[in-house]
Amino acid sequence: xxxxxxxxxxxxxxxxxxxxxxxxxxxxxxxxxxxxxxxxxxxxxxxxxxxxxxxxxxxxxxxxxxxxxxxxxxxxxxxxxxxxxxxxxxxxxxxxxxxxxxxxxxxxxxxxxxxxxxxxxxxxxxxxxxxxxxxxxxxxxxxxxxxxxxxxxxxxxxxxxxxxxxxxxxxxxxxxxxxxxxxxxxxxxxxxxxxxxxxxxxxxxxxxxxxxxxxxxxxxxxxxxxxxxxxxxxxxxxxxxxxxxxxxxxxx
Amino acid sequence: xxxxxxxxxxxxxxxxxxxxxxxxxxxxxxxxxxxxxxxxxxxxxxxxxxxxxxxxxxxxxxxxxxxxxxxxxxxxxxxxxxxxxxxxxxxxxxxxxxxxxxxxxxxxxxxxxxxxxxxxxxxxxxxxxxxxxxxxxxxxxxxxxxxxxxxxxxxxxxxxxxxxxxxxxxxxxxxxxxxxxxxxxxxxxxxxxxxxxxxxxxxxxxxxxxxxxxxxxxxxxxxxxxxxxxxxxxxxxxxxxxxxxxxxxxxx
DNA sequence: GTTAAACCTTTACGTTGCGTCAATGTCAAT
DNA sequence: ATTGACATTGACGCAACGTAAAGGTTTAAC
Numbered sequence: 001x002x003x004x005x006x007x008x009x010x011x012x013x014x015x016x017x018x019x020x021x022x023x024x025x026x027x028x029x030x031x032x033x034x035x036x037x038x039x040x041x042x043x044x045x046x047x048x049x050x051x052x053x054x055x056x057x058x059x060x061x062x063x064x065x066x067x068x069x070x071x072x073x074x075x076x077x078x079x080x081x082x083x084x085x086x087x088x089x090x091x092x093x094x095x096x097x098x099x100x101x102x103x104x105x106x107x108x109x110x111x112x113x114x115x116x117x118x119x120x121x122x123x124x125x126x127x128x129x130x131x132x133x134x135x136x137x138x139x140x141x142x143x144x145x146x147x148x149x150x151x152x153x154x155x156x157x158x159x160x161x162x163x164x165x166x167x168x169x170x171x172x173x174x175x176x177x178x179x180x181x182x183x184x185x186x187x188x189x190x191x192x193x194x195x196x197x198x199x200x201x202x203x204x205x206x207x208x209x210x211x212x213x214x215x216x217x218x219x220x221x222x223x224x225x226x227x228x229x230x231x232x233x234x235x236x237x238x239x240x241x242x243x244x245x246x247x248x249x250x251x252x
Numbered sequence: 253x254x255x256x257x258x259x260x261x262x263x264x265x266x267x268x269x270x271x272x273x274x275x276x277x278x279x280x281x282x283x284x285x286x287x288x289x290x291x292x293x294x295x296x297x298x299x300x301x302x303x304x305x306x307x308x309x310x311x312x313x314x315x316x317x318x319x320x321x322x323x324x325x326x327x328x329x330x331x332x333x334x335x336x337x338x339x340x341x342x343x344x345x346x347x348x349x350x351x352x353x354x355x356x357x358x359x360x361x362x363x364x365x366x367x368x369x370x371x372x373x374x375x376x377x378x379x380x381x382x383x384x385x386x387x388x389x390x391x392x393x394x395x396x397x398x399x400x401x402x403x404x405x406x407x408x409x410x411x412x413x414x415x416x417x418x419x420x421x422x423x424x425x426x427x428x429x430x431x432x433x434x435x436x437x438x439x440x441x442x443x444x445x446x447x448x449x450x451x452x453x454x455x456x457x458x459x460x461x462x463x464x465x466x467x468x469x470x471x472x473x474x475x476x477x478x479x480x481x482x483x484x485x486x487x488x489x490x491x492x493x494x495x496x497x498x499x500x501x502x503x504x
Numbered sequence: 505g506t507t508a509a510a511c512c513t514t515t516a517c518g519t520t521g522c523g524t525c526a527a528t529g530t531c532a533a534t
Numbered sequence: 535a536t537t538g539a540c541a542t543t544g545a546c547g548c549a550a551c552g553t554a555a556a557g558g559t560t561t562a563a564c
Contacts, residue, residue, distance in 0.1 A: 012511090012512085016513090016514090032512080032513085033512080033513055033514085034511090034512060034513075035512090035513090
């Protein structure tokens, strides 16, 4: 019965399985086919679980159970050997994986170390200086940390995509600005590119955060300066487009 | 085809399985249903094997294969984490097993330390003094070492059995001696008990060694003394019984 | 007394990565 | 035509259960 299963913390299925493989037979079976377990079976089950915790396969447990004590000790020692050799294999695997990781990173960072790695750090610092405080205040220390982590872990490929996306954004944005319509097709495409650009460095995307950042582009002059340097009004235009894109239609 | 399987060192079954799960589809299938693999597939297989060596499950490899490079590196790192946590679990298991082993041994040696452990050591010394040299000469240093090791590793239960068997042997031997017939039922029973008694401390049993030892009982006075102390002639009688038991019927 | 909830049963498929038959078909060489 | 090497699909097996499915039993509530 399930008293036993709950008592020992194993599933009923497990008991049935142990019965099936002959590891733990019930004391008797009543008229309606129910398995009835007695005190002795409880003890046996405890022993089974005891050995199972060590990861000893069930068929070996079966042997151990009806073996004298000295064989039990021997079995434990043998099992220890198996575990140890397993760990050695694991160690080897880990070593190899780490070597491979190191190599891949070596390829990525060594290829054009100054250009890529230098740029990266610089950009992070800029990122930190520019938006860090704001984002920190708005979304907490954790978010910034995760964002920087994500950026630090970017590979060269990702970084190149990121840059390309930034350029594309700028081009699209300028074309959209020429139309003058922040709800227009081009402007919305720019807003979408901006979202994709963001998700490269942001750990998670939300419309609120996106809209909030867009507003910051207008409020923070360092931002405004960056977007307006060629086309005055570009920051405001991007904000409007993003507001529409995110559904935050200016009512904030 | 099997060119590929041999080339890459995997079985044909493996290739079929990889096809089945969609991990590596052949380039095409010819008119009679044969799988044809091309250059590209060879490369892919190499990659698969590369990741497989790290113990990465096949469905993850599948994901990794059609993912960009930066995700491959990420996957490796994630896998490393898994391996490390696996190793931690293993370490825990090993620690527990070792603790248990230590406890069991503690119980065995502490229970009646002087009585059992003292006896054991004394017996080993006696054993060494008495037969050590002879056995060493006859069967080599290794055999003695293994024998002593086996004895040292005996548990209390085993030791008790060993003693009981020794007593039973003596009783049976004396009864057999009274019949005067070394080929008789009682004498052969004694010889068999002697064999069982030996296998407690001998790493392996052979009829030659058994017969050799029985002869030693007669040749070495320390042995003779032990067996003859109650019944003069007992050592000789045991030797004769063992010779018959082992089939070495005196012709040596 | 009926009915539902809780518990039991057997049967059987799914999991992972192939190994290992079995039964049968195809290709190249003798 | 035959033989041997190689191919195919299909199926079971492995460890230790989880997870239904389909149905019988017990117990408690109404």
